[in-house]
Amino acid sequence: MSFLELDNLTKAYGALTVVRDVDLSIDKGLLVCLLGPSGCGKTTTLRLIAGFIEPNGGRVRVGGRTVSSEQSTVPPEGRNMSMIFQSYALWPHMTVFENVAYGLKLRGLPKAEIASRVHAILDATRLTPLEGRYPGELSGGQQQRVSLARALVVKPEILLLDEPLSNLDANLREEMRFEIRRLHDEFRYTTVYVTHDQAEAMTTADIIVVMNEGRIEQAGTPEDIYERPESEFVARFIGGTNILKGGHAGDHAVRCDGDVVLRCGSGAFAANGDATAVSVRHHDIRIAESGPPNGAANWANGTIRRQIYLGSHRDYLVELPGGQTVRAVAPTQLAIPVGQRVWLHFPPEACRALAH
Known part of the structure; x- marks a missing residue:
């Protein structure tokens, strides 16, 4: 059985349907990119998975348990998911260490365990030399790595990323694509990554899901999508x-x-x-x-x-x-x-x- 399942998922705002009958099954430990142009429904799909919005139809299941349906929705804090937004959303008055430790403190973990887990994730994200600095003293790429560390340290069942590299310049974006893939290979969290950038998707994803007008046009490995497009839209969107x-x-x-x-x-x-x-x-x-x-x-x-x-x-x-x-x-x-x-x-x- 797939770990994360979207079953006939639909979301409408009045007469406008932005996610339409989406079916998707994701195995545990895969990194899946939702790829498509602005307005295709990919971010709305991510927010439905996170529980920030409720579906008008269909359901979201995690490990066989329904977490979203028309009848009821488990709130975000009850889903053991971490989400990284376009903005880094770091606490400016906290150091790198304190930002990363914040979620563990909210969970009431002992101080010794917090310190151990934070130091381990700072090592993995190459942030240990920066642990005493404040966000304002970091580059954009360093701040994004802090966001990743904060999301990973709580050991989520599912990691959600919404255009996480959009605020970085071209060189940093390229560097961070490989960093995200390296961290995924190390921790193997089930990950859903939203982007409109095909290079990000090709670099990071195990599976690419191409969306258009609220629907899934095609899903497959990067090689499948590039070499074997099934529609004009996919052929045009992926590669020249x-x-x-x-x-x-x-x-x-x-x-x-x-x-x-x-x-x-x-x-x-x-x-x-x-x-x-x-x-x-x-x-x-x-x-x-x-x-x-x-x-x-x-x-x-x-x-x-x-x-x-x-x-x-x-x-x-x-x-x-x-x-x-x-x-x-x-x-x-x-x-x-x-x-x-x-x-x-x-x-x-x-x-x-x-x-x-």
């Missing part, structure tokens, strides 16, 4: 991809606008002749200045409409005969001017059909 619209032409092929025929190595096909689409990642397309070998499949000609030098690579926008545009990346040494005609190769193994 091109979506070429067309119709199923039989034999694992899609005839796209402009009479470009692409054989697809994977995906779900519509019925013959029905509308479908092909997802191809930017980095999988090869740009060539000369035409393909005779009879070669999955080639199309086009015109360079934009070229941007980005240091590690060049980013091209290419217009196909039917007016569709695709993005492709190429090595920096391949410098093709705007307006020049080129050939594009779409490897069949990189083309994924997406049935409508």
